[in-house]
Amino acid sequence: MADTPTPSVAPSAPTLRRSHPLASREEDLRALTGGSVGVRPHLAMAVVRAAVPGPAARAAEDVLGTALPTRPNTWAPAAPGGGGEPGAVVWLGPDEWLVLADEPRPEALEERLRAALVPVGGSAVDVSAQRMSLRLRGAHARDVLAAGCAVDTHPAVFGAGTSAQTLLGQAGVVLLSRSDAGDDYEVLVRSSFARYLADWLLDAFVEHRGAEAPRDPAPDPVRPTTGGATP
Amino acid sequence: MQLIECPWCGPREEVEFSYGGQAHVPYPESPAELDDEQWAHYVFFRDNTRGTLAERWNHGAGCRRWFNAMRDTVSYRFSAVYRTAEPMPASVPLTGAGSSSASATTSTTTSTTTTGR
Ligand SMILES: [Zn+2]
Numbered sequence: 001m002a003d004t005p006t007p008s009v010a011p012s013a014p015t016l017r018r019s020h021p022l023a024s025r026e027e028d029l030r031a032l033t034g035g036s037v038g039v040r041p042h043l044a045m046a047v048v049r050a051a052v053p054g055p056a057a058r059a060a061e062d063v064l065g066t067a068l069p070t071r072p073n074t075w076a077p078a079a080p081g082g083g084g085e086p087g088a089v090v091w092l093g094p095d096e097w098l099v100l101a102d103e104p105r106p107e108a109l110e111e112r113l114r115a116a117l118v119p120v121g122g123s124a125v126d127v128s129a130q131r132m133s134l135r136l137r138g139a140h141a142r143d144v145l146a147a148g149c150a151v152d153t154h155p156a157v158f159g160a161g162t163s164a165q166t167l168l169g170q171a172g173v174v175l176l177s178r179s180d181a182g183d184d185y186e187v188l189v190r191s192s193f194a195r196y197l198a199d200w201l202l203d204a205f206v207e208h209r210g211a212e213a214p215r216d217p218a219p220d221p222v223r224p225t226t227g228g229a230t231p
Numbered sequence: 232m233q234l235i236e237c238p239w240c241g242p243r244e245e246v247e248f249s250y251g252g253q254a255h256v257p258y259p260e261s262p263a264e265l266d267d268e269q270w271a272h273y274v275f276f277r278d279n280t281r282g283t284l285a286e287r288w289n290h291g292a293g294c295r296r297w298f299n300a301m302r303d304t305v306s307y308r309f310s311a312v313y314r315t316a317e318p319m320p321a322s323v324p325l326t327g328a329g330s331s332s333a334s335a336t337t338s339t340t341t342s343t344t345t346t347g348r
Contacts, residue, residue: 072239072294093294094239150232150244165240165293167247172292 018042021191022132025198033205036141037198040133040186044106046113048089048097049123056122060097063116064089068097075163075176090163090174098174098188099124100133131174132194134187134201140208142182147204151175155182169200233307237290238298238314251287253277254299255319280304285319288312 020041029037050056057068065079069091078087087101101109106128113124142153148169152158159180174188189197234242259265259273284304289297301311311320
């Protein structure tokens with residue numbers, strides 16, 4: 001105890017490796033869905049509370065470079081944060097929004113918003129670790145969602161820029177539509193439900209596996225047989 | 232499954248909502264002067280309406296807002312939803328099949344039970 005001198009420097013300093021709740025599912029998702037379901041890890045997220053119209057809402061709009069969407073079930077693209085993909089501002093309630101941003105340091109999003117919002121009566125809280133982002137793409141994205149989501153996702157009513165906070169496979173999700181063709185969705189799910197939902201998506205995808213590739217043509221009964229006598 | 236219309240999000244499955252009891256039960260104006268029985272009336276006693284009742288609902292799986300709804304306690308049919316800041320609809324026209332019999336029920340059960348208000 002006391003007689004063993006503690007080394008001042010550890011022989012090999014342990015390094016912290018950044019991980020996320022879907023690290024164990026990324027490979028399966030890629031392989032089993034043909035890349036139709038992708039994971040967007042380490043996305044910066046913040047919840048903004050502000051009265052609209054008001055100084056706090058205007059301050060948020062200055063930081064985000066877009067108007068806060070005031071229509072329920074909508075989202076708006078926001079200025080890129082740390083130089084990555086454009087972010088998003090999602091309507092969560094009449095005075096509540098979820099901001100998504102591609103930031104190398106997730107806390108930076110909260111810091112930028114707080115600095116602008118708090119002096120004028122708004123609030124911004126970092127919720128980056130609260131949810132995971134899954135991206136569903138392809139012709140069967142809608143069918144997969146329909147297996148466990150009651151919201152009408154037809155592009156006529158759920159085109160690009162619409163969103164829904166609802167249940168998918170009984171897990172609470174924020175669903176964003178990113179296309180007018182009904183083939184590109186972003187699913188934000190709470191981290192503790194992420195592995196469950198990834199497994200649920202893999203299961204829902206089974207019936208569509210390989211469907212993206214052209215199938216073997218079914219034997220056509222009326223097609224004349226080439227080079228043979230007609231039966 | 233029944234769809235309930237959230238005044239913010241629109242129609243959603245009923246599993247997304249939770250029930251919050253009777254709406255428009257005001258907090259006592261002078262709580263310090265209430266005796267135990269009056270408190271009991273405020274905390275526990277509610278109308279037991281057969282017919283349309285104004286109720287509080289929460290859209291827990293969606294926008295997480297509280298709102299009020301007029302619901303028929305016999306048929307479970309929702310006749311109106313309104314935000315908490317909005318007044319209770321005075322007359323509630325019931326829509327859909329069987330509305331004539333349902334509205335007859337409504338008119339006879341305008342509840343006047345006193346709950347210590
Ligand atoms: Zn709602």
